[in-house]
Amino acid sequence: MRLISSLLAAAIMATILLVRTPALLQDPDSWWHIRVGLDMLATRVFPTIDSYSHSFAGQPWIAKEWLSQALLALAYKGAGWNGVVLAIVAAISLTVFLLAWQFGEALKPSIALALALSLALLSAFVFTARPHVFTLPIIVVWTACLFRSAGAGRPPGFGLLVLLWLWANLHASFTLGFVIAAFAGLEILIRYRLAQPRLLAQWCIFGALCPLVSLINPYGLKAILATFTVAGANEAVPLITEWRPFNASATPLNEAALLLMLLGLLVSGLRIGLARALFVLFALHLYLAHERFVYVFFLLVPVVLAVQVAEQFPALSIRTWMTEQRDGLERFLLGHYRLAFGVSVALVMGTGVVLTRGPAIEPSQKTSAKDALAFAAQRGLSGPVLNSYEFGGTLIFHGVKTFIDGRTDQLFLNGFTQADDATGRSAGKPLLQTQLRKYGVDWALLSAGDNRIPFFEELPGWTRAYSDRYAVIYTRSR
Structure with a gap:
């Protein structure tokens, strides 16, 4: 049932995105990301100076998101803008699948499905044909695995460093992964202090390896340093829509969801611990300061809190669901799981066929x-x-x-x-x-x-x- 609900969530998301294809191509930066990728594929050279403007020609510039740009370029070469949309839909649908799967470990399948879809739709502001979309599946798995290990008092999975390496080559937001790991490590420190020196040492080693792994890219340290040009009072930030503070009047649905989540935390008596509370505040700060970080709050905060919700509100948990009688829909899905899988796969594949063989899509x-x-x-x-x-x-x-x-x-x-x-x-x-x-x-x-x-x-x-x-x-x- 967990697998069925996760597949259904992904299939429904893919279908919704198929209807919203114009919105996926609304960002002007999609154009230059594809061109940079096409040029790198053609020349086999990673750029180090600007050759695309006349006002800053010859100035130092690196394609720090080279892997995403190459993926976008390959998609464009394969099927034009239809291929680009297909790649973005695949990444977002995979993100929704992983969200539902992570929620399904602690929460009822129906709740996991509804929650994954709702949170993804609240984050739709960032669903555009740009490099960061390829990192969304990574950030969900990274956050879920680290906080799950911290909650269970286990060392972090060092295999996660492969995900961080991919993240560092896909998008400049990989330094956010350092921060997430630090919050998870803080939970270990608060819970065990120095009583478990071996466990604490393993988390410290993991944290030290994070920036080292991130150096494995065509630009080395330059890729990390370039991320700080935005955080360090970049003059363009106040002038770009996605970097502006959260605007409640422009996104009333997000405001309502934000207030409901905060209300739930305040009145439910949910105990989440200091480290997770600090992470919630951190994610909220990012979102309120810059709208582009909507996904950090709406996707990651529920992932971090899902286990605590299930433990303290058993009626919502997967353990309670295992002892209950299945409702009508669940009995149907479990009794016809091949049909459920078939419908889910058909929806996903149908989306792919429509995008690759349907009418040509073009940006506005x-x-x-x-x-x-x-x-x-x-x-x-x-x-x-x-x-x-x-x-x-x-x-x-x-x-x-x-x-x-x-x-x-x-x-x-x-x-x-x-x-x-x-x-x-x-x-x-x-x-x-x-x-x-x-x-x-x-x-x-x-x-x-x-x-x-x-x-x-x-x-x-x-x-x-x-x-x-x-x-x-x-x-x-x-």
């Missing part, structure tokens, strides 16, 4: 600027471009060097991103003119809502050459 022109770029190619527009941030990815994908793009974790710093933002403010016209002269800009590709459009309409020597509902192109008179 909100990020692709497809028609505008076709016009630019037809007119032979070349030379340095000034672009809206959301068009940086598609420009890189199509071989046009950008003014700014989504790689602000390493580039476009030292006041550059702040200055770019200031050019769209009420007094930004003189600064815009300065930027145009400084970088020798010959044409501009702006989103239809870019605040700099009124300035370009007034700038001498600049002409609107193209416009549609998504993009505007301006050219400089020669």
Whole structure:
């Protein structure tokens, strides 16, 4: 029943994602991640300097998420954007399967299924075609296994370090794994203090190996150091939607879920221990500070607390369920488990078939600027471009060097991103003119809502050459 419920959860998630495919391709960074992956596959070279922008060309830059970028590129080469969506759906569905499986070890199957699906849908904000999605299955297993070992008073499974190595090559968030391991180790320290020196030493050795294993990547220490450029007061962070603080008015369902979870912790009398309580606060802080960490709270906190809930509320536990009579649905699924497996597999495979052989999927022109770029190619527009941030990815994908793009974790710093933002403010016209002269800009590709459009309409020597509902192109008179 645990396996059936986990498969059903994954199959239902895959079906939901099939309906939501446009949302999976809404992020402009998907474009440049694929281009970087395609270039690495073609050249067999890991980049060390920027070759995709004209404003920071030659500056140090590393593809620290190279493995995810290669996976996205392979998916794109195999089936275009349909292949990319299929890869993302597979990663998310696997995450939901693993969530339901982990919950099913302690909680009733029906609760495990419903909880896994609900929490995944609450985290849907981050379900886009970007590298971090490939790490979601890893982070669920990493967190569940470490806290399970800590709760049982066992040493950590050193085989988990293989997952950390994969994580370090897939996405820069791997340093979060160090923090999770530290919270689990803290539980051991609080519970046993120095009474179990061998056990404590094993956890300390595991913690020391974490950063060492993470060094096994094409860039070594640079990959770890690059993660701190975001955490260390990166000027672009306040300007990027996903890095902004939690906005309750924009996500009322998430606010309701957040309040219900906190209410449950406050009134249920659930005893979770200091280390797990600190982890809950840590996850809550990350989510409230940066919306992109929604998955840390909604996926990982329930994983950490599931065993305590089952132990202190037996009515919800798998042990109680084992002694109960099966309800009608459960009797049907267990009596027709081959059918249940077949339906689950059919749903998953059907999703794959629809994505690979169905109508071609393309990202919205909100990020692709497809028609505008076709016009630019037809007119032979070349030379340095000034672009809206959301068009940086598609420009890189199509071989046009950008003014700014989504790689602000390493580039476009030292006041550059702040200055770019200031050019769209009420007094930004003189600064815009300065930027145009400084970088020798010959044409501009702006989103239809870019605040700099009124300035370009007034700038001498600049002409609107193209416009549609998504993009505007301006050219400089020669």
